[in-house]
Amino acid sequence: MDIKILDAGSANFKKLEENTKRALHESNLSASIERITDLNRIIKYGDIPSPVLIINDHIVSHGRVPSTAEIKVYIN
Numbered sequence: 001m002d003i004k005i006l007d008a009g010s011a012n013f014k015k016l017e018e019n020t021k022r023a024l025h026e027s028n029l030s031a032s033i034e035r036i037t038d039l040n041r042i043i044k045y046g047d048i049p050s051p052v053l054i055i056n057d058h059i060v061s062h063g064r065v066p067s068t069a070e071i072k073v074y075i076n
Contacts, residue, residue, distance in 0.1 A: 001029065001030075001031035001032075001055065001056060001075065002031065002032060002034070002056055003020060003031050003032065003033045003053070003054065003075075004033075004034045004035075004036055004052075004053075004054040005017055005020065005033065005034070005035055005052070005054075006036045006037075006041075006042045006045060006050060006051065006054065007036075007037065007042075007051035007052070008037055008042065008050065009037050010050070010051070012050070012051045012064075012065050013035075013037075013050075013051050015065045016065045016066070017035070019065060019066065019067065019068045020033060020053065020071055021033070022068045023068045023069075023071035023074075023075060026068065026072060027075060029075060029076075031075070045059070048062045048063070049062055049063030050062065050063070051063075051064075051065060053066065053074070060074045061074070
């Protein structure tokens with residue numbers, strides 16, 4: 001499983017990363033989490049409100065921080 005989090009470094013970025021790690025742990029799954037903070041790379045995904053959660057190249061959430069329970073649904 002490949003997970004990317006896009007954000008220019010706001011507080012939401014850290015919360016999304018924490019929720020994602022917690023969801024993986026609670027689901028007994030492992031995955032790489034790539035932090036993308038470079039604006040040039042973020043722009044390649046289009047004009048999407050951040051933070052953005054991408055799982056296996058699919059945008060599953062943007063513009064808010066999904067709960068741990070929501071992320072567990074996305075990863076299972």
